[in-house]
Amino acid sequence: MEFLDGNPLKRLCLPIVNHIESLGGEVRLKSRIKKIEFKDDGTVKNFLLNNDNTIEGDTYVVATPVDILKLLLPEDWREISYFKKLEKLVGVAVINVHI
Numbered sequence: 001m002e003f004l005d006g007n008p009l010k011r012l013c014l015p016i017v018n019h020i021e022s023l024g025g026e027v028r029l030k031s032r033i034k035k036i037e038f039k040d041d042g043t044v045k046n047f048l049l050n051n052d053n054t055i056e057g058d059t060y061v062v063a064t065p066v067d068i069l070k071l072l073l074p075e076d077w078r079e080i081s082y083f084k085k086l087e088k089l090v091g092v093a094v095i096n097v098h099i
Contacts, residue, residue, distance in 0.1 A: 028055070033062065036072055067091035 004011045017027045035048040047055040062069065066089045077083045 025059075026057075031055070033064070033072060036074065038074065042076065065091050 020027055031053075032050045033047045034050045034052075037045045037048055039045045044060055045056070047060065049055065062072075064072075066086065070086055073083060073086070078086075
């Protein structure tokens with residue numbers, strides 16, 4: 001196991017954001033999802049945020065604690081083998097103190 005050779009925001013997060021944006025994507029922080037809305041065919045239509053803004057895209061990536069993801073996951077998806085694995089995951093609070 002190794003540690004980052006610098007500030008995590010600059011060494012880890014910023015390169016990821018830069019890569020996504022270089023491909024035409026958008027990274028939104030502090031944008032909590034209230035609901036995932038679906039098309040008739042079961043694919044994602046958009047995200048409805050807590051501030052009632054709507055996010056639409058071609059591809060969606062969610063970075064959220066597992067417990068929140070479990071709450072957002074639609075009932076239909078819970079039976080899909082890929083998402084069924086979430087049942088075994090338990091969210092754990094993580095606190096880092098650097099001295």
